[in-house]
Amino acid sequence: MTQQPDWYTRGRRHVWLPYTQMQTVRPPLPVTSAKGVRLTLADGRELVDGISSWWATVHGYRHPHIEAAIQRQLETLPHVMLGGLAHEQAYILAERLAAMLPGDLNHVFYSDSGSVAVEVAMKMAAQFWLNQGQRRVKFLCFRGGYHGDTFATMSVCDPDEGMHSLFKGALLEQLVVDLPRNPAQEAALGELLDRHRGELAGIIVEPLVQGAGGMVFHDAFTLQALRRLADAHDLLLIFDEIFVGLARLGDDMFACRIAGVQPDIVTLSKALTGGTLPLAATIASARIYEGFLSDDPLHALMHGPTYMGNAMGCAAANASLDLFEQEPRLEQSRTIGRQLERLLAPARDLSGVRDVRVRGAIGVIQLDGTAPADLLSAACIARGVWLRPFRDILYTTPPLITNEADITQIATVMVEAVTEWSNETRG
Incomplete structure (x- = not known):
């Protein structure tokens, strides 16, 4: 040896x-x-x-453009908390992401991993309704789905075939169904949602490809059907683009743009920094963001990872977006x-x-x-x-x-x- x-x-x-x-x-x-x-x-x-x-x-590894951006940031401002302070890289990155995503997906909340980005998306969706006096904290999710390893995200993964089946019964019970792939299945799912009206905060899905749950593909019809169902039943639609986002699918930078569907919340991570530093983003529409604006301090989104918006991570992400634009x-x-x-x-x-x-x-x-x-x-x-x-x-x-x-x-x-x-x- x-x-x-x-x-x-x-x-x-x-x-x-x-x-x-x-x-x-x-x-x-x-x-x-x-x-x-x-x-x-x-x-x-x-x-x-x-x-x-x-x-x-x-x-690829050690792309010189990303390395140079990280080095410059290291020499000036490696990190500063976003609670009460601001730095250039996080603000530039938020503006760029808002410009890239469709419609009014304009409000960026940073975290440091994909799982946490999904946790934040779920928390946003649930609190959006709580701020309106409605206790809607469950989610519609899908067999074959995978959204992370933290406790809330485990609950919206496939409960039987996924890697977290051991925790079945210990997690918040969600509504788990098959993806709708045709009009008949869309109609049947609509009837199911009628029976659960008032308890669901939203729908969460990996758009076009379910990754760690088995690399299962579906087409744009499924996402368009979910948008119709979300609108008809007043549910929020979350696209977990951590795997497929940022050019992996080839037809566009984001699966939501490929499908022609604007979700209410999008999560990004992985390719965001080109694989150099941990960074994630949860991007919400104007409607979601405005649902937290209030004179009541308890209506604020009470979440804040220590390293959220890390300056070197944001510098790497800005350099990564440069490469998507230039190459x-x-x-x-x-x-x-x-x-x-x-x-x-x-x-x-x-x-x-x-x-x-x-x-x-x-x-x-x-x-x-x-x-x-x-x-x-x-x-x-x-x-x-x-x-x-x-x-x-x-x-x-x-x-x-x-x-x-x-x-x-x-x-x-x-x-x-x-x-x-x-x-x-x-x-």
């Missing part, structure tokens, strides 16, 4: 890893540096990162999608493969049972690609700067790894 770095050997027994059974886990790979789309391991190997460090490093990320996303469509197609003929699907710069091979995640991951690593399968899914969400040769390598490795598994287990 290759000699591991001293920091790794000494620290490994103290680090509790995410989504990991620590008793049986294979040792994680020590990374010593990253550049572009490549991770360099302590033993000198290089891996092409096929999942953008959980979908965040859309511009062809949407076209790159579409190009990646076309290549993945072609290169992943052979997997459809493999025994044990249920589905192969691509949307923008997302490529998925779905197996007909729980994926042997460790074996598939090891097979990909041996071929020079970092992928992290989950459940029955082997997928790629590469940095949007990934070139044709590296996409070819990623897709080829995915098909080869599944072929190897199929031959070994299916004969």
Whole structure:
């Protein structure tokens, strides 16, 4: 076995890893540096990162424009609380996000992670009604959905198939249904909402792609139906764009714009800073914002993460938005999608493969049972690609700067790894 770095050997027994059974886990790979789309391991190997460090490093690692912006901010104002104080980067970023999003989604509340951004969105929606004297604190959410790991967000994830099923019964009970995909299902959902009138604050959905719940795709009809249902039943509509927002789907910067639907609240994180620093935003419409304006101090949104609007994070996000404006990320996303469509197609003929699907710069091979995640991951690593399968899914969400040769390598490795598994287990 290759000699591991001293920091790794000494620290490994103290680090509790995410989504990991620590008793049986294979040792994680020590990374010593990253550049572009490549991770360099302590033993000198290089891996092409096929999942953008959980979908965040859309511009690749160590983009000089983002690094320079962070360095400048570090030298002047690394952080200052937003309670009673203001700084340039947070205010510029809020104005830019408001200009990018449709309609009157103009009011930006910062936090430091995607889960917290969704918590804030849920809190906004519930308090919007509480401020009007209505106790409407539950949400309509969807099977296959995933919105984070904090306590409230767990309650709006898939309660049975998701990673938080262990907590079923311990969380606030929500109204969980299938996504409406046709007029008949929309009508049936409308009847269900009639029966729950007065108790629901809103509807929360991952627009166009449900990510960590299984990389499940739906079309614009679903989102348009949810907007109609929200309007008909006086519900607030929340789009969780933490995964799909900021060019991942290729057709536009945001899924809400692709679908032609304006939600009442949008959440963003991950690609917001290009995967450099933690930052998230919950953006509300004028109606939501005005629902908190009052002479009563208790009508204020009582939330405030210590590092909300962190100056270096906002500087990184502004630099990231510069790159979306200056470099062809949407076209790159579409190009990646076309290549993945072609290169992943052979997997459809493999025994044990249920589905192969691509949307923008997302490529998925779905197996007909729980994926042997460790074996598939090891097979990909041996071929020079970092992928992290989950459940029955082997997928790629590469940095949007990934070139044709590296996409070819990623897709080829995915098909080869599944072929190897199929031959070994299916004969």
